[in-house]
Amino acid sequence: MINRWPAAASAVAGGLGAAGLSLAVAGSPWSAYVSESGVPGAPRAWLYSLSLALLALSLALLAVPARRVLSLLGLSLAAAAPLAALSGAVHCSPGCPLPPYETPAPRDLIHAAAAIGALLLCALAILLYSLLPPPSRWTGLLGVVIAYPPLLVSAAGILFAGRSLLTGIAERVSLIAVSAWVIFAALRHCFGPAAGPFALPDLWRRRP
Known part of the structure; x- marks a missing residue:
């Protein structure tokens, strides 16, 4: 039960955040x-x-329930949180110029x-989930399927195309996919079977 309340609150906050960002x-x-x-x-900077x-x-x-499954998993999500907050607190200048095509x-x-x-760090968390045994593994595999492709396309667009229709669409799809995955992962922790601690080295331990 101690993991379910933070997970439920995470799903609510994630849903509100994703809806607000879309608006x-x-x-x-x-x-x-x-x-x-x-x-x-x-118009809607606030x-x-x-x-x-x-x-x-x-x-x-x-990060609270994730940490109880795997400490490194919780750490990656906990570290992603202040960075996400910083990206919203520090605004870019008009046009949001990015290298290598702008100054x-x-x-x-x-x-x-x-x-x-x-x-x-969210991508790392998805990868770590995918390396865990079921049922946690399915949470990670879903993230790999829905979030990794647009993230890779978005990164390639910024590097090789700069500001463009491809980059803009890929960035939007990436944010939708990652937000949806965070909400899904939170709901899994909230309503799914309880998962105990798991040691990462156990992934490669030979089974009898």
Whole structure:
């Protein structure tokens, strides 16, 4: 029961954060970065920041039950939370310029590094889940299937295409997929079978 309350709160915070972020981005050009919706002066910049804070809270709450399954898993989610919050608190400049095709300001680099760091740590958490025995493994495998492809396309778009329709769509799909996975993982901890501690080295221990 001690794991189920943080998991339930994580699912609620994640759902509210994802819905708020979708509303904040709605109406912006598909080729624009999602972060442009948080630039001061944007129509729903306040909603963008609030939504990122809720998603960060969701990650922090999910780390509580995840840590009881695997400490490294909980640590990755706990570390992703403040980075997600930082990406919402530090706004990029208008246009959200990113290298290598644009010249960013220091706050653009801070914002981008925090956002990318949070997503990478979420991707690590997905991978760790996928290495665990069932039923936790299915949570990770779902994340690999729905989140890894758009994350890879988004990263490739930023590196090789810069601001473009491909990059903008891939970024949106990535955020939807990762948010959906966080909510799903939280619900699994809330309503699924209780999982006890699991030692990562046991993954490779020879079975009799």
